[in-house]
Amino acid sequence: MKRLFTQGLKFLGVTLALYLLTFLALYKISIGKPLIYRTADYYQWKGGVAQAKFAEWDPSAKWDAVVIGSSHAYRGYDPRVFAARGYRMFNLGSTAQTPLSTYTILKNYVDSSRTKLVILDLYENTMDQDGLESVSDLSQNLPTDLAAAELTARFRDLRGVNMFTLRMLNKQGPVMYKDPNYKGNGFAIKTDSVKRKITYERGKTLKLNDRQKEYFVKCLDLCAERGISVVLATHFYPHQSDQQRHLDLKRWVEPLIADRGILWLDFSYSHTLSDTNHFCDHNHMNEAGSRIFNERLLDSLEAKGYLPHLSRVPL
Numbered sequence: 524m525k526r527l528f529t530q531g532l533k534f535l536g537v538t539l540a541l542y543l544l545t546f547l548a549l550y551k552i553s554i555g556k557p558l559i560y561r562t563a564d565y566y567q568w569k570g571g572v573a574q575a576k577f578a579e580w581d582p583s584a585k586w587d588a589v590v591i592g593s594s595h596a597y598r599g600y601d602p603r604v605f606a607a608r609g610y611r612m613f614n615l616g617s618t619a620q621t622p623l624s625t626y627t628i629l630k631n632y633v634d635s636s637r638t639k640l641v642i643l644d645l646y647e648n649t650m651d652q653d654g655l656e657s658v659s660d661l662s663q664n665l666p667t668d669l670a671a672a673e674l675t676a677r678f679r680d681l682r683g684v685n686m687f688t689l690r691m692l693n694k695q696g697p698v699m700y701k702d703p704n705y706k707g708n709g710f711a712i713k714t715d716s717v718k719r720k721i722t723y724e725r726g727k728t729l730k731l732n733d734r735q736k737e738y739f740v741k742c743l744d745l746c747a748e749r750g751i752s753v754v755l756a757t758h759f760y761p762h763q764s765d766q767q768r769h770l771d772l773k774r775w776v777e778p779l780i781a782d783r784g785i786l787w788l789d790f791s792y793s794h795t796l797s798d799t800n801h802f803c804d805h806n807h808m809n810e811a812g813s814r815i816f817n818e819r820l821l822d823s824l825e826a827k828g829y830l831p832h833l834s835r836v837p838l
Contacts, residue, residue, distance in 0.1 A: 573664035576709035592644030602708035604817035614709030621654035622738035647772040662686040755787040761798040
């Protein structure tokens with residue numbers, strides 16, 4: 524038995540060494556870009572909105588509100604509009620962020636000493652996927668190795684090992700691209716409106732992912748444990764988008780948050796914005812649409828007592 528155990532350890536050691544050597548070679552050899560990026564389409568580059576926001580994030584700063592969620596969050600909730608009313612807000616949204624990723628960010632970077640309010644953008648498309656795109660993006664751009672390790676381990680997929688290995692090899696590497704629409708405090712926005720006819724996909728059944736459901740609840744519970752108020756919010760959707768999918772999400776969410784006394788400000792279709800003039804694509808608002816949404820969101824947050832009517836110095 525001892526010999527078998529020793530042989531097993533040797534085999535494991537050789538396998539690990541070969542894995543690391545192969546990965547290192549694919550990372551070091553470039554043909555236009557490192558070969559590792561050509562081996563699989565799930566690898567995300569270091570850079571973009573996630574890298575910019577976490578480079579700017581001050582762990583000692585205090586905020587009146589922190590916004591979190593997918594691209595709907597980082598491209599929809601404008602800290603500048605909050606600042607104009609005297610509130611300090613930071614946007615921790617990231618590309619395709621699902622509750623599994625949200626939980627990691629909340630656990631490592633958000634507590635009641637930094638903010639008393641988390642605004643969690645709720646979007647049905649983040650609830651019916653495994654979260655691969657978000658894990659890949661954040662694994663390269665989270666500011667701490669511990670958070671990245673937690674996230675890739677929590678993903679429970681061998682691809683997470685590859686993502687974390689890439690992160691460690693590329694720690695001293697340069698930022699590989701920047702988002703020209705990044706405005707600061709975690710927010711990015713496009714000014715353009717829809718320039719061509721868009722075909723809106725309808726009739727696709729919403730199949731909620733069990734792990735995303737689990738981590739959505741964990742996000743709510745974690746905030747409650749830390750004494751942080753949570754407001755769910757859903758920003759304006761184009762009227763031509765699939766309204767049934769959103770209704771399917773509501774059937775699951777509403778009983779869940781009713782038991783916890785959590786407010787959901789669902790503005791998805793209760794607006795008069797133009798699907799073309801106020802959106803830059805099939806589901807993201809442009810700057811004009813975002814400003815209208817943020818004013819309405821702030822009106823509601825103030826009216827319901829989540830943000831006080833106080834005069835403060837803008838950022």
